[in-house]
Amino acid sequence: MPILTAMRLPRNEKLIVIITFSFGFFVAAVDVVRIAYLQSASVSRVEHDGNSSLANQRDFSWIASLSFMWSAVEVDVGIICACVPGIKPLAAKVFPTLFRRIKHPRSSGNHYHPRGDPQGALHDGGMDLASPPQSPVNKRHPGLDPAAGAGGNLDDIGFMTTPDMNSNDLNTHDAAAKEDEDIGFVDFLNPPQSPSFHKTDTTMTVNTTKARKGSLTVFDFVNMKGPKSMVRMSNRESLPALFFVTILFFLWGFAYGLLSILNAQFQRIVKVSNGQALGLHAAYFGAYFVAPLTFGRIVFNKGGFRQTFIVGLCVYGTGTLVFWPSAVLVSYTAFLISNFIVGLGVATLELGGNPFIALCGPPEYSEVRLNISQAVQAIGSVVSPILAQKVMFKNVLDAPSLIDIQWTYLGIALFVVILALIFYYLPIPEASDEDLQWLADEREDVNTRRVCGTSVPYVTLAFGVLSQFCYVGGQEAVAGVFLDYVDLVKPNSDIGSFNYQAVGHTVFALGRFLSALAGLLFTPRWILMFLYVCLVITCALAMKLTGDAGVAMIVLVLLFESGVFSIIFAMCIRGLGAQTKMGSVALTAATSGGAVIPVIMSAVKDSHDIRYSFCVATAIFAFGLLLPLYTTFVPAARQQVDPVHKQSADDIVPPDGASKPQGLGRVFSGLVKRNTRSSERATMEHIEEWRRDSAR
Numbered sequence: 001m002p003i004l005t006a007m008r009l010p011r012n013e014k015l016i017v018i019i020t021f022s023f024g025f026f027v028a029a030v031d032v033v034r035i036a037y038l039q040s041a042s043v044s045r046v047e048h049d050g051n052s053s054l055a056n057q058r059d060f061s062w063i064a065s066l067s068f069m070w071s072a073v074e075v076d077v078g079i080i081c082a083c084v085p086g087i088k089p090l091a092a093k094v095f096p097t098l099f100r101r102i103k104h105p106r107s108s109g110n111h112y113h114p115r116g117d118p119q120g121a122l123h124d125g126g127m128d129l130a131s132p133p134q135s136p137v138n139k140r141h142p143g144l145d146p147a148a149g150a151g152g153n154l155d156d157i158g159f160m161t162t163p164d165m166n167s168n169d170l171n172t173h174d175a176a177a178k179e180d181e182d183i184g185f186v187d188f189l190n191p192p193q194s195p196s197f198h199k200t201d202t203t204m205t206v207n208t209t210k211a212r213k214g215s216l217t218v219f220d221f222v223n224m225k226g227p228k229s230m231v232r233m234s235n236r237e238s239l240p241a242l243f244f245v246t247i248l249f250f251l252w253g254f255a256y257g258l259l260s261i262l263n264a265q266f267q268r269i270v271k272v273s274n275g276q277a278l279g280l281h282a283a284y285f286g287a288y289f290v291a292p293l294t295f296g297r298i299v300f301n302k303g304g305f306r307q308t309f310i311v312g313l314c315v316y317g318t319g320t321l322v323f324w325p326s327a328v329l330v331s332y333t334a335f336l337i338s339n340f341i342v343g344l345g346v347a348t349l350e351l352g353g354n355p356f357i358a359l360c361g362p363p364e365y366s367e368v369r370l371n372i373s374q375a376v377q378a379i380g381s382v383v384s385p386i387l388a389q390k391v392m393f394k395n396v397l398d399a400p401s402l403i404d405i406q407w408t409y410l411g412i413a414l415f416v417v418i419l420a421l422i423f424y425y426l427p428i429p430e431a432s433d434e435d436l437q438w439l440a441d442e443r444e445d446v447n448t449r450r451v452c453g454t455s456v457p458y459v460t461l462a463f464g465v466l467s468q469f470c471y472v473g474g475q476e477a478v479a480g481v482f483l484d485y486v487d488l489v490k491p492n493s494d495i496g497s498f499n500y501q502a503v504g505h506t507v508f509a510l511g512r513f514l515s516a517l518a519g520l521l522f523t524p525r526w527i528l529m530f531l532y533v534c535l536v537i538t539c540a541l542a543m544k545l546t547g548d549a550g551v552a553m554i555v556l557v558l559l560f561e562s563g564v565f566s567i568i569f570a571m572c573i574r575g576l577g578a579q580t581k582m583g584s585v586a587l588t589a590a591t592s593g594g595a596v597i598p599v600i601m602s603a604v605k606d607s608h609d610i611r612y613s614f615c616v617a618t619a620i621f622a623f624g625l626l627l628p629l630y631t632t633f634v635p636a637a638r639q640q641v642d643p644v645h646k647q648s649a650d651d652i653v654p655p656d657g658a659s660k661p662q663g664l665g666r667v668f669s670g671l672v673k674r675n676t677r678s679s680e681r682a683t684m685e686h687i688e689e690w691r692r693d694s695a696r
Contacts, residue, residue: 023081030077032410034070230360230429231439238361241429245360246373247419248309248353252346253380255316255412259284259339261388262323266335274606276332278599283336285476285594287343288350291315292588296348300581306428308352310420316345317416320409327406347588355584358570359431363439364643366570367527368519374566375512382505389498433578440577443644447575449636456636457575461583463627464572468590470624471564473597474535474617478557480598485542485610489550500551504558515563523642528567529628532621534560539618543611550611557617568627571641 004018263280300308319341326334357373358366451459486497542553573583605613631637
């Protein structure tokens, strides 16, 4: 579809081409219906085997009659779609205005131009661009040739006013007035070709007055046609882009919730071991290590945020489609592969989504924006398990009923494809490496400091990768034993462990909104310190308490986990400049801790008990605490990660006041001066380039 919409064709013909190729979607829909009836026929034959008459048992054509009918419909519809381009001549006769376009004779190369094209206007005027007229300097006019007795060479006035009287040019207008000829299907699909221009002997050229698109702006004016960089956007300007990208957060939260319930149902039906269940979980989070370091990094660096979103959605949709044969085959290996592919897609989405939210808007609110978007993702994680348990997978009790989930994932795949097309056409803002470096240079004096001989942003990133690995690993380890822990500490609960888990997910989502609110009041490193300390305390208490107190502790663990991820991510990419995307790759790959720590905690649980296994979560969260300790007690790191809130003009002391601007006022004043000087230098460069363009 993007290739078709990018073709250089008149609007009417482009619409016809798009509609023609869109018939393929109808063929795909018929194919899905055919497969559904064929599958239904196979299941019916198995269910009625031994209960039906002997004739019906062996007469598969009777059982699969509807699938055969839809198979014929699929072939017929495909043939009809293939014949659609052949009716173009008939449609051109019936609806001549629908295919009208500017055209010139076949002798001139048979080039076509849409309305408003200046080249087409030249052909209407009788000019043959493929065979330009000879210059009047080298060719004398017949009426002024001395041999003809009509004068001598052209003077300056005659040179500029006398038209060329080439006989070929006199015939061009008559040929252009002929009736339009039909064109073939290949010419119809191909974009219009530009006419060939040959070198001539003319001594004068006419410069167009239209400015070049690629030229820089002059006199320091801003090119308003180009999209504004995300790092220069205000909160209001960034809202539309943030809204659409936040939809992606909800999508992968919804996918994670569905996968958790589906894996549980699959384990119950196929009777997989605990090690195989951990393998499914590890396949999903192991993809977080593979995707960012392989194709995700390449797409992110070369194509930017938009291409990263599109690739992530396509990979995600492919993974959901693989669930169809996985359910039909009831194969553990197929489920493992489908989990891994979905993980690749979600990891690619996170690779672009998290830094997009953190960078799109004023940098001092990065943590707040990311916590809000992550809260929407948590809502998806709350809604999807409830829908899956109560609606989608309610009747999935055996292997044949497992096939019914295919329609759920088929719908998700269709939604993902539509969302990818929407993102292709959405005006998503981008941030080049130069923009990111400009953002880091705003606090150059802070970001260039060193800790142990290394630039402080890179040291912070290293601590952030370790903390992110520990946090995600601890979070997934606790989530993996949540149901068993509730059944152990409160076995006779009227609510049930699943409902307690739904309460915990709801508390988790609310906690992210609370973390976003706290980001407006407190410094992010202090919030991170508070959350990690509370995680260590609650996990330690969960090892000892039972009953309602034990359930309350594990729910509080989910509450204090809520804002950690967003704060780590936004805080650790601050000040990286042109290496911000590299930092996003490292932090996203660190999410693979969800594939390692649950295995360790499960091993401890098997060797001791569930409550004792919380010592693993306690220790891993204690390791994650190193990041807030580092950013608090190392002055260079503290100044690097703390956001700077710009003051308004009323808060800055006037130059003739009794005191000079202090703190943020001094920083803001320095930025204003530096921007003014760079603006003046840019103006002089623009003037010089404008002069060079004019000389050409």
